[in-house]
Amino acid sequence: MTAQTISISKLNNLKTWPSEGVSRAPYWVYTDPEIYLLEQANIFRGNAWHYLGMNAEVPETGDYKTTYIGDTSVLMVRAEDGSINGMVNRCAHRGNMVCRDAFGKAESLYCVYHAWNYDLKGNLKNAAFSRGIRGEGGLPKDFDKANHGLTKLRTEVLCGLVFATFSQTVEPLEEWLGEVAYGIKRLLTRPLKILGYDTQRIKSNWKNYHENPRDSYHANILHTFYGTFGLSRQSQESGMVLDKKGRHSCFYTKAGTEKNDANYQNTTSELRSHNDQLKLEDPSILKWVDEIGDGVSVQILSAYPSFVLHQIANSLATRQLLPKGQNQCDLVWTYFGFADDDEQTTQRRLIQINLAGSAGMISVEDAAVCEMTYRAIADGQVGNSFIEMGGVDLTSGGSSKLSERAIRNFWHNYRQDMNL
Known part of the structure; x- marks a missing residue:
């Protein structure tokens, strides 16, 4: 048996979707690492809603859960006003993970790396040494905390299930689910x-x-x-x-x-x-x-x-x-x-x-x-x-x-x- 060789042009042809359309799925779509990276941008950070958890998992103010949307670490947090908020679990300073535990309770969301501190809705409250010491160091004078919060996600709750999305244009959750939302409402009463x-x-x-x-x-x-x-x-x-x-x-x-x-x-x-x-x-x-x-x-x-x-x-x-x-x-x-x-x-x-x-x-x-x-x-x-x-x-x-x-x-x- 001789080894099979595939030219670059042949490889590109193999990565064309079959002419039969939706009645076929090419095997390369499961295994190609470039496809995987594109999925993260186009689907998981695209126009879709993603399940984070249940409101029963964060019953009290300050309760949080860490989870993922695709490869992105995210937080689900109960704020003082009773709302549940989704946000990216990534400090706006140097990208450190803010919360490490699967579940926890906090008065605020504190990054251990440089003590950037956020409220329960992801707004920046304080950045350590932002004014410097003895007139040296510190953040720029025009630094505005309002522009440096955690990345916030649109978040909705349906029958106790919490979903979030990166998209500002995707339709509201129940409309997005359409007729299938009945299956949730039927069960979660x-x-x-x-x-x-x-x-x-x-x-x-x-x-x-x-x-x-x-x-x-x-x-x-x-x-x-x-x-x-x-x-x-x-x-x-x-x-x-x-x-x-x-x-x-x-x-x-x-x-x-x-x-x-x-x-x-x-x-x-x-x-x-x-x-x-x-x-x-x-x-x-x-x-x-x-x-x-x-x-x-x-x-x-x-x-x-x-x-x-x-x-x-x-x-x-x-x-x-x-x-x-x-x-x-x-x-x-x-x-x-x-x-x-x-x-x-x-x-x-x-x-x-x-x-x-x-x-x-x-x-x-x-x-x-x-x-x-x-x-x-x-x-x-x-x-x-x-x-x-x-x-x-x-x-x-x-x-x-x-x-x-x-x-x-x-x-x-x-x-x-x-x-x-």
Whole structure:
């Protein structure tokens, strides 16, 4: 076998989007470090809203949380007037990180390097030795503290979820979410209570994972737990909603609504994910209560580019996707309930947390296939994803879960943002 050589002109041709459009995704888009840098500018610091956390994580004045939007370290802070403010976690003096802990409480935001001190909305209060000593040193006489605060982000709260954006032109949060905002409002009807966290490092590109919760038809095929124990099957009543621009998706399934279908039976007889020999020693993990009264046992909501809200039985969680270079990403799970949950409800949520997360009986497989996929496409030069389940364009597939419509719409929006 002779080694393959690729000329510069051939390489540039390979980095042209396939002519089939949104029904293909070239493998180089996952692996190219230049693409990754462009994503930081055009998407993560562009016209999109990004999840920071929950208002329940910063309940009191001075409470803060550090997190990321793409590669940028950011702060979520509760100010004296009760507002929650997002800002870049970078001192306006020499760029030092202002807050280091994941969570904390402070009367002001203090940079340890040169003692630049900011209020809880990011305004500069004081800079050490700004007037110098004995007539020497100090900052210029025309130095204006108002021009040297932390970089502030537009911040909005919806049903207890805090989002922020670098953009001054992107539409308001709820308008940006469009029809998919219903999935948040349906689920988050009361004040929230944090139950715990879980962070996992996934050795794949962030887009490999972002596609996964938008992929509504893999659940019944990949996940043995879903198919075997009937929590989510293609034979059950289900549906999918996208906003008008296709940026966001929300799909649902109603357990216990089986409909006999010969094609479904023939298909599942060949799936490894259906295993009637498996039994649960403790079946209580399947005992979910229909809290909302609409019969939905699973709802997965995915907001472009890096947020997921899920209801799996009575387990509730957000997933925050954080890129860490083109070949790895972090997935931060925040498990929650409601402030007025009784002890029995809280225990049910805690038991069913075992379905999700980095070691969850369902979700562990999602990270595994993302890593497998990335290893398989790591050369980054040859080949494309084939995305034609349910059709080839942005509308084909309709509201069916047996479709890759949401993934095609993701790539449509991605290409617009990236000018590809």
